[in-house]
Amino acid sequence: MKQTGDLNLVKKINKSIVLHHIRTDSPISRARIAEVTGLTKATVSSLVNELITSSLVDEIGVGESSGGRKPMMLIFNGTAGYAIGVDLGVTDILAVLTDLTGQVIEEYRVEHDNTSLEATVALLKASIRELIGRAPDSVYGIIGIGIGLPGICDEDGNLLFAPNLGWENVPLQQLVEAEFDIPVVIDNEANAGAVGEKQFGAGKDTANLVYISIGIGIGAGIIIKGELYRGATGFSGEIGHISIQHDGPKCRCGSLGCWELFASEHALLEHARLERGEAVDLETLLQQADAGEQSVIRLFEQLGYYLGVGVVNIVNGFNPEFIILGGRLAGAEKWLMQPLQSLLKQRSLPHPRKQLNVEFSKLGDGSTVLGASTMAIARFFASSQVSVEHSG
Numbered sequence: 001m002k003q004t005g006d007l008n009l010v011k012k013i014n015k016s017i018v019l020h021h022i023r024t025d026s027p028i029s030r031a032r033i034a035e036v037t038g039l040t041k042a043t044v045s046s047l048v049n050e051l052i053t054s055s056l057v058d059e060i061g062v063g064e065s066s067g068g069r070k071p072m073m074l075i076f077n078g079t080a081g082y083a084i085g086v087d088l089g090v091t092d093i094l095a096v097l098t099d100l101t102g103q104v105i106e107e108y109r110v111e112h113d114n115t116s117l118e119a120t121v122a123l124l125k126a127s128i129r130e131l132i133g134r135a136p137d138s139v140y141g142i143i144g145i146g147i148g149l150p151g152i153c154d155e156d157g158n159l160l161f162a163p164n165l166g167w168e169n170v171p172l173q174q175l176v177e178a179e180f181d182i183p184v185v186i187d188n189e190a191n192a193g194a195v196g197e198k199q200f201g202a203g204k205d206t207a208n209l210v211y212i213s214i215g216i217g218i219g220a221g222i223i224i225k226g227e228l229y230r231g232a233t234g235f236s237g238e239i240g241h242i243s244i245q246h247d248g249p250k251c252r253c254g255s256l257g258c259w260e261l262f263a264s265e266h267a268l269l270e271h272a273r274l275e276r277g278e279a280v281d282l283e284t285l286l287q288q289a290d291a292g293e294q295s296v297i298r299l300f301e302q303l304g305y306y307l308g309v310g311v312v313n314i315v316n317g318f319n320p321e322f323i324i325l326g327g328r329l330a331g332a333e334k335w336l337m338q339p340l341q342s343l344l345k346q347r348s349l350p351h352p353r354k355q356l357n358v359e360f361s362k363l364g365d366g367s368t369v370l371g372a373s374t375m376a377i378a379r380f381f382a383s384s385q386v387s388v389e390h391s392g
């Protein structure tokens with residue numbers, strides 16, 4: 001019995017390896033897979049046949065020969081199933097339906113005012129249901145749902161604390177799984193954003209990157225050697241709470257002078273409000289800066305300076321290749337970037353700065369939804385479902 005189990009496990013692992021190469025390097029031939037994996041051609045052929053039977057791989061005709069018979073090329077069948085990625089924000093929900101390669105097929109966006117947990121979760125479920133309804137027919141259907149959240153989550157799928165939503169200890173994964181009977185993965189929105197940037201954005205070819213999500217607060221997703229760094233107990237990335245003024249104003253986290261008190265969207269709006277004696281929203285500020293209003297441009301430049309102060313700490317502390325700034329403030333790049341870069345030049349250490357790129361996200365507000373869907377897809381392929389189902 002034991003031996004059979006081990007053999008099945010080996011086969012399962014080999015099959016995942018073969019599928020991984022087809023997913024990342026297609027079109028690819030069987031011979032090439034054997035070459036890069038070290039598996040025998042016979043093993044590769046048998047595993048590929050199973051993957052074709054399970055609709056995850058297609059043959060697409062003959063490729064270039066390196067001498068001898070021309071090989072049949074294999075591609076990953078991205079439309080064998082679909083995933084849903086959700087960014088549950090403080091004021092709106094953005095959800096996308098993607099195929100298994102992460103390509104967006106459908107999008108759904110709705111605003112919420114978070115009157116109650118029940119109402120917002122109901123809207124979340126309605127958004128997911130809407131996209132499930134729009135999904136094309138496929139062999140595997142909806143394989144998973146990933147949800148990025150503005151708070152910290154534990155490994156059991158509980159949202160422990162989301163201060164800007166006012167939520168605590170919500171078993172969100174369980175709530176959504178029970179509704180749809182589809183596997184659900186939840187994570188912090190900055191973690192999901194980092195995964196999205198690594199997979200589809202500026203960080204595509206980068207092994208060490210920090211994605212900084214600038215919203216009401218500031219959070220970071222840290223990718224080290226290609227993997228999301230979660231810290232000892234899953235709570236890494238609360239980078240908005242590094243203190244940049246040791247005796248500064250009190251933060252809601254209990255500390256003093258936290259970075260997000262100076263450099264977040266909330267901080268910007270607060271400065272603007274104090275200056276003009278009335279509340280103003282980000283869209284208005286962006287329009288006014290675009291129209292050349294100097295006092296507003298100065299507000300953005302000041303924000304760029306404060307962003308730089310925190311970014312210097314990240315550069316010196318982590319030595320990343322890439323820092324990607326995301327969130328709605330990406331729209332203010334042209335006023336933020338120059339003060340940020342000049343501060344970086346003045347204050348970061350020369351060696352970690354040498355190979356560094358700092359960019360605003362090109363994915364718009366898509367980093368988190370794309371990352372969330374990527375997480376759902378990764379879980380599907382890591383689960384036994386695919387690897388075992390057709391292993392006979």
Ligand SMILES: [Zn+2]
Nearest residue numbers: 241251253258
């Ligand atoms: Zn704080």
